[in-house]
Amino acid sequence: MAEETGSYNQIVLEHFNYPRNMGEMENPDGVGEAQNPVCGDTMRLFIKVETDRIIDAKFLTFGCGAAIASSSITTEMIKGKTIEEALMISDQVIAEALGGLPPTKVHCSILAEKAIQAAVLDYQNKIYPPTHFRKGG
Numbered sequence: 001m002a003e004e005t006g007s008y009n010q011i012v013l014e015h016f017n018y019p020r021n022m023g024e025m026e027n028p029d030g031v032g033e034a035q036n037p038v039c040g041d042t043m044r045l046f047i048k049v050e051t052d053r054i055i056d057a058k059f060l061t062f063g064c065g066a067a068i069a070s071s072s073i074t075t076e077m078i079k080g081k082t083i084e085e086a087l088m089i090s091d092q093v094i095a096e097a098l099g100g101l102p103p104t105k106v107h108c109s110i111l112a113e114k115a116i117q118a119a120v121l122d123y124q125n126k127i128y129p130p131t132h133f134r135k136g137g
C-alpha cells in the first residue's frame, strides 16, 4: 500500500528513497529483531563486531517510510561505535538525526532502538553465553 510521505522532511525522504546498508549480512556477530506491536512493522539488524566495536551494520525492515529511514540512519550511526556507545542511541537520538519525524511517526524510531538492543544482546550472548545451565547428575 502506498504511504503518504508528504509529511516527511528531506532527510527522512532521502533515507527512505535511498536506504543505506539495506540487506542481509553474512555471518553477523549479532542479529536483533524488533517489532512494533501496534502496526506489525518489523526490523532486523545485523552487526559485525571487532574488539567490542561495531565495524559493520545492515538491516532488513518491513515497515513504513519512517521505519525504513530510521533503520537506514541507525546503521550509519552505530558503525564505528563501541557496544556501550551504541546502546546509548535512543529512539529520540535517531529521530533527531533524521531532523525529526511527523508526530504520528515518532514511535517508528523505537523499532530501531529496540533492534540495536536486541542485536547487542545476541552478540553478548554469543561472546558470554548465559551460565544458567545446571550440571547434570
Ligand code: FES
Binding pocket: 036, 039, 040, 041, 063, 064, 065, 066, 067, 105, 107, 108, 111
Ligand atoms: S507505522 Fe509502523 S513503524 Fe512506522
